[in-house]
Structures are given as structure tokens and as C-alpha cells.
Amino acid sequence: xxxxxxxxxxxxxxxxxxxxxxxxxxxxxxxxxxxxxxxxxxxxxxxxxxxxxxxxxxxxxxxxxxxxxxxxxxxxxxxxxxxxxxxxxxxxxxxxxxxxxxxxxxxxxxxxxxxxxxxxxxxxxxxxxxxxxxxxxxxxxxxxxxxxxxxxxxxxxxxxxxxxxxxxxxxxxxxxxxxxxxxxxxxxxxxxxxxxxxxxxxxxxxxxxxxxx
Numbered sequence: 001x002x003x004x005x006x007x008x009x010x011x012x013x014x015x016x017x018x019x020x021x022x023x024x025x026x027x028x029x030x031x032x033x034x035x036x037x038x039x040x041x042x043x044x045x046x047x048x049x050x051x052x053x054x055x056x057x058x059x060x061x062x063x064x065x066x067x068x069x070x071x072x073x074x075x076x077x078x079x080x081x082x083x084x085x086x087x088x089x090x091x092x093x094x095x096x097x098x099x100x101x102x103x104x105x106x107x108x109x110x111x112x113x114x115x116x117x118x119x120x121x122x123x124x125x126x127x128x129x130x131x132x133x134x135x136x137x138x139x140x141x142x143x144x145x146x147x148x149x150x151x152x153x154x155x156x157x158x159x160x161x162x163x164x165x166x167x168x169x170x171x172x173x174x175x176x177x178x179x180x181x182x183x184x185x186x187x188x189x190x191x192x193x194x195x196x197x198x199x200x201x202x203x204x205x206x207x208x209x210x211x212x213x
Contacts, residue, residue: 063079093126119134
């Protein structure tokens with residue numbers, strides 16, 4: 001009897017794990033491929049997306065795409081020459097921050113987006129995980145990103161290129177992946193750093209930016 005119960009439990013666990021693996025596999029396989037098609041009226045190639053079976057899922061109408069394999073979100077340029085992030089129904093999810101003439105690079109699973117002239121962070125599913133409350137924010141590194149409130153762009157031009165930086169903000173600080181704000185942080189040492197919250201509470205952060213004490 002005990003052996004039978006043991007076998008039944010093992011079988012149920014195996015079925016559960018198999019179902020989980022199949023679910024993950026089906027999600028991983030649910031993607032579209034980008035393709036191009038020549039448009040005679042515009043005299044250029046336009047981009048769209050096809051299923052893995054070669055059927056057109058999204059007609060070729062975008063000037064450029066930055067996402068070759070489309071899972072939950074894709075970066076595309078619309079006919080107004082603006083980068084947007086869309087879902088598979090072509091709904092606009094957000095407007096990415098433009099860096100190096102294209103959508104912001106993802107760091108630690110998130111990238112910067114712009115909304116109402118403010119900046120926040122979204123994940124690669126196009127979900128806004130940190131609201132757009134900053135006038136400027138840098139990319140994540142070791143669990144934190146530096147932010148600025150207020151200020152403006154300062155431009156400079158040299159013989160090779162033009163560039164800009166953010167300056168004259170009235171507040172600077174740091175944010176972690178949980179959207180917790182810190183006025184000051186120290187360098188990582190043995191995978192731990194000191195930090196002070198906005199209300200001057202002293203805490204310790206791990207290398208993922210999480211409060212551990």
C-alpha cells in the first residue's frame with residue numbers, strides 16, 4: 001500500500017513538472033519572425049512579422065524594426081519616424097528612450113522608456129515596472145540606477161560628433177528594481193553596499209540592489 005501511494009505521488013509530481021515544462025516550451029516557441037517587403041510607392045523595404053509557418057501576422061508597414069524575433073514586445077519605427085514598442089496586436093505599449101539612435105539597451109532585464117517627458121523602466125514584455133517619474137535616469141548596474149529630478153540637456157559639438165548630458169537637477173539619487181529611492185549609496189564591497197533612504201535610514205543592499213538589513 002505504501003509503495004502504491006509512493007508511486008502515485010511520484011507520478012503526480014512528474015505530470016506536474018511535465019505540464020510546467022510543456023507550458024514553458026509552448027511560450028518559448030510562440031514567436032514571430034521579422035520579414036521585409038518592397039514598397040513601390042515609397043521605393044524602399046518595409047518590415048513586418050510572420051509566424052514560424054510563414055504566414056503574415058503583421059503586414060510589412062514599418063520603416064525599421066529592432067526586434068528580429070518577436071515574443072511579447074517588438075521595437076518598430078512607425079511612418080512618423082518614431083520608435084515605439086508594440087504587442088502582437090500592434091497596440092502601442094510605450095515609447096522607448098532613444099540611445100545611440102535606437103531603443104535603449106536592456107540592462108539587468110529592463111530598459112528606459114519615456115512618458116510625458118519623464119523617464120521610467122520597463123521589462124522585455126513591455127510592462128512598465130518603475131513609473132516614469134524621473135527627469136533623467138541612467139541604466140541599471142549592480143541593482144541600482146542613478147536618477148535626477150529637474151535639470152536639462154547640455155549639448156556639445158566637437159569635430160567628430162555631437163553629444164549631450166543632463167545637468168542642473170535639483171535632486172539626484174538612486175533607485176533599485178523595487179522602485180525604492182536612496183539619497184546616497186557606497187561602492188559594492190564583498191557584494192554588499194551601504195545606502196541611505198530618502199528619510200535618512202541606513203540600510204544595506206546586496207548586489208541586486210535589494211535591502212537585506
